[in-house]
Amino acid sequence: MSTEQLALKVQDVPDKGKGVIAMLPISAGELVLLEAPLFTLSSDYSNSDVLAKLVALTESEQRQFLSLSNCHRGRFPPLMGICKTNALPCGDNTTIGATRAARAGIFMTGSRFNSSCVPNVNNYWDDIQQKISFRALRDIPVGEELCICYCELFASREDRQHKTSTAFGFACVCSACTLPDREQKASDKRRTSIGRLYGEVGDCGNQPSLGLRKVKLVIKLLKEEGILECAGATFYYDGFQFCVSSSDQRNAKLWIKKALDAESLGRGPETSDAKRYRGYLENPRGHPAFGLLRRQTLTGPEN
Numbered sequence: 001m002s003t004e005q006l007a008l009k010v011q012d013v014p015d016k017g018k019g020v021i022a023m024l025p026i027s028a029g030e031l032v033l034l035e036a037p038l039f040t041l042s043s044d045y046s047n048s049d050v051l052a053k054l055v056a057l058t059e060s061e062q063r064q065f066l067s068l069s070n071c072h073r074g075r076f077p078p079l080m081g082i083c084k085t086n087a088l089p090c091g092d093n094t095t096i097g098a099t100r101a102a103r104a105g106i107f108m109t110g111s112r113f114n115s116s117c118v119p120n121v122n123n124y125w126d127d128i129q130q131k132i133s134f135r136a137l138r139d140i141p142v143g144e145e146l147c148i149c150y151c152e153l154f155a156s157r158e159d160r161q162h163k164t165s166t167a168f169g170f171a172c173v174c175s176a177c178t179l180p181d182r183e184q185k186a187s188d189k190r191r192t193s194i195g196r197l198y199g200e201v202g203d204c205g206n207q208p209s210l211g212l213r214k215v216k217l218v219i220k221l222l223k224e225e226g227i228l229e230c231a232g233a234t235f236y237y238d239g240f241q242f243c244v245s246s247s248d249q250r251n252a253k254l255w256i257k258k259a260l261d262a263e264s265l266g267r268g269p270e271t272s273d274a275k276r277y278r279g280y281l282e283n284p285r286g287h288p289a290f291g292l293l294r295r296q297t298l299t300g301p302e303n
């Protein structure tokens with residue numbers, strides 16, 4: 001067993017079947033698991049594709065595969081049901097925006113992570129190592145369950161529950177989905193506002209001051225929802241782009257440093273985006289949008 005896996009244990013958790021529990025204190029940004037898939041499938045797989053993968057496995061691996069949960073009993077043939085319940089993206093995949101990985105994989109430990117709408121772990125496919133990595137988004141104490149997010153974060157609880165119940169056959173019981181009524185309404189309002197602002201920020205290319213105000217509002221809302229660590233990088237990068245297009249190098253550097261820190265936390269310091277961000281931190285003029293708009297001094301991130 002690798003050092004990373006010593007920090008984890010798969011065990012029964014209330015209302016969710018099995019789950020992954022921290023056995024040691026885990027620090028923000030730490031790699032908690034790096035795992036090769038048992039097998040991968042293209043996104044349009046059929047039952048016979050799964051069967052072909054299964055016969056290539058050892059008997060012990062087949063047993064492990066068949067022990068995974070199946071939330072689609074009666075709706076799909078059993079092998080398909082297990083894959084649909086447990087497959088994780090093996091490629092670029094975003095819960096923000098529309099990028100969908102072309103392949104998905106089944107993982108002996110990785111497929112045991114349950115979902116939370118306030119995840120404390122981020123999963124990311126490492127294309128170079130051909131493995132999936134799981135990194136802690138914040139400090140995690142011993143005994144806490146490690147959860148990733150299966151669904152769109154910037155949606156109301158009703159919409160999130162609709163997605164998890166149709167795609168995965170469960171009504172999410174995470175802390176964000178079980179808030180008392182008043183707090184639930186406030187959370188729904190924040191998340192739907194973030195979703196709306198996400199689109200609006202994208203439309204502010206020629207209005208950098210307005211764009212930055214919206215970015216700052218999103219960051220405030222993400223922080224209040226406890227999901228800044230898993231969703232902040234893209235907005236910090238937007239902040240950088242507004243500054244760089246206005247030739248404001250000083251503030252551009254402050255924004256790109258935030259984007260780099262957020263990227264490294266959730267996906268590691270060696271991703272292609274992290275490398276690109278480091279390049280811009282050294283030389284913001286290297287960005288293709290540098291100086292495209294009127295030169296002006298904007299503002300940096302709040303803290």
Ligand SMILES: C[S@@+](CC[C@H](N)C(=O)[O-])C[C@H]1O[C@@H](n2cnc3c(N)ncnc32)[C@H](O)[C@@H]1O
Nearest residue numbers: 016017018069071086112114115168170172173
């Ligand atoms: C990929 S599996 C995760 C591991 C699974 N709990 C097991 O026992 O192997 C997905 C299934 O876990 C359960 N699950 C995951 N996240 C959950 C959540 N937030 N609330 C309730 N059930 C959840 C659902 O049954 C779902 O279909």
